[in-house]
């Protein structure tokens with residue numbers, strides 16, 4: 169077992185974060201919400217028919233024009249396991265050379281599970297320096313999980329081994345000047361181990377990843393099994409471990425229709441970073457039955473109803489959801505998207 173999982177559960181050794189907290193940078197009281205669009209990666213990775221590169225790039229370009237500032241654009245994983253992400257290098261090259269037009273700087277994230285993924289991402293960046301007229305950013309994401317069975321299925325190794333691999337990816341990404349986000353999947357329910365996921369274990373993994381240098385922890389309710397009380401317990405565990413709300417993003421799937429309920433609980437707790445996917449695209453290849461991420465359209469509508477500021481143009485994102493679901497021949501699973509499109513048609 170790695171040293172990571174031998175450490176008794178206690179507060180993370182996060183002195184720089186503490187310093188930020190002391191400087192009063194906590195975002196918990198603001199009404200500004202950061203939405204991280206995961207449609208082009210999480211949304212498309214599980215699609216069975218090959219989606220043309222042109223469509224993927226157009227999706228990213230359309231999303232960049234909606235006011236979204238964070239777009240997950242691809243994944244440097246094994247093309248044997250996730251063929252849909254095979255063109256990620258071309259997508260990154262395109263973004264570097266022809267950055268999508270946008271009124272605001274956009275950060276584009278790419279998953280990298282191991283040093284091979286990191287090297288592929290970095291060599292693509294070396295070969296295609298950023299267009300000097302653009303102020304976009306590229307970031308990396310690693311993806312851990314809270315249970316041994318899911319980690320074996322998704323990463324082909326134990327949790328301890330996965331953390332050892334991520335340490336090199338996080339350090340390599342940071343050394344290259346990139347922001348690195350770290351997912352933890354199945355935090356509120358596992359397809360193989362059910363509801364038996366210990367929030368303290370999640371917090372412990374999060375601490376390990378933060379100590380390695382991760383800039384943000386994305387807590388993935390991969391199966392959508394999360395409920396309001398269990399979301400609250402999870403966030404309390406993160407707080408008890410000393411992880412700041414501003415360093416947490418919530419990643420809800422809507423399989424059981426609880427995503428916005430859990431979002432409300434997270435907002436109440438002070439979280440201001442949320443993942444979502446246009447048209448509610450998505451699912452996870454290793455989570456049978458999991459439906460898509462909570463849709464960006466529903467998320468924006470919900471946030472606006474609470475007076476929160478997402479910076480995202482709801483009409484524009486509804487139009488992108490309509491376009492991409494038609495383009496790939498998939499039902500639009502955004503309730504707000506369908507309602508607004510229906511009203512528009514009737515008017």
Ligand SMILES: CC(C)(COP(=O)([O-])OP(=O)([O-])OC[C@H]1O[C@@H](n2cnc3c(N)ncnc32)[C@H](O)[C@@H]1OP(=O)([O-])[O-])[C@@H](O)C(=O)NCCC(=O)NCCSC(=O)C[C@@](C)(O)CC(=O)[O-]
Pocket residue numbers: 210243244245246247248249250281282284285286288311322323324351352353354388389390419452453
């Ligand atoms: C996990 C590994 C990396 C283990 O990779 P491995 O340990 O090398 O073992 P393997 O047997 O799976 O490797 C198969 C082949 O892939 C190659 N390979 C190995 N790594 C890479 C790489 N980076 N890029 C390109 N190729 C790679 C490797 O070299 C080998 O090639 P071969 O020798 O057979 O020719 C591999 O199995 C893999 O890439 N699996 C895909 C995992 C994945 O993408 N899962 C979905 C993303 S996570 C998710 O969706 C959840 C999330 C983040 O959205 C949050 C949530 O909702 O919970």
